[in-house]
């Protein structure tokens with residue numbers, strides 16, 4: 001009975017993430033920076049790759065931007081790793097609009113300080129979960 005109740009909630013959650021991912025450049029192709037995982041980080045605005053739970057720093061900034069890719073959000077370095085969100089998501093000039101092809105590929109994760117093994121990033125990424 002309990003699992004029957006949870007299935008619709010998980011489905012709704014997945015749909016919400018899928019929608020948000022299309023509202024940022026390369027949102028469906030953001031690399032997973034965890035050294036023990038190869039692939040993509042699907043819930044870009046969350047501390048855990050599969051989503052749910054608290055938002056990461058980029059997710060919080062995305063909400064502050066009214067869930068839109070704005071010039072301010074693009075130019076911000078949410079995860080404080082020295083690269084702007086636009087540089088990490090393949091929109092270094094902050095000109096991307098929803099539905100357009102980004103200038104380049106995503107080169108990093110805007111909500112996770114990289115490289116994760118650096119002393120500075122280990123302090124910033126305390127809430128990030130690699131699984």
Ligand SMILES: [Ca+2]
Nearest residue numbers: 077079081083
């Ligand atoms: Ca960054």
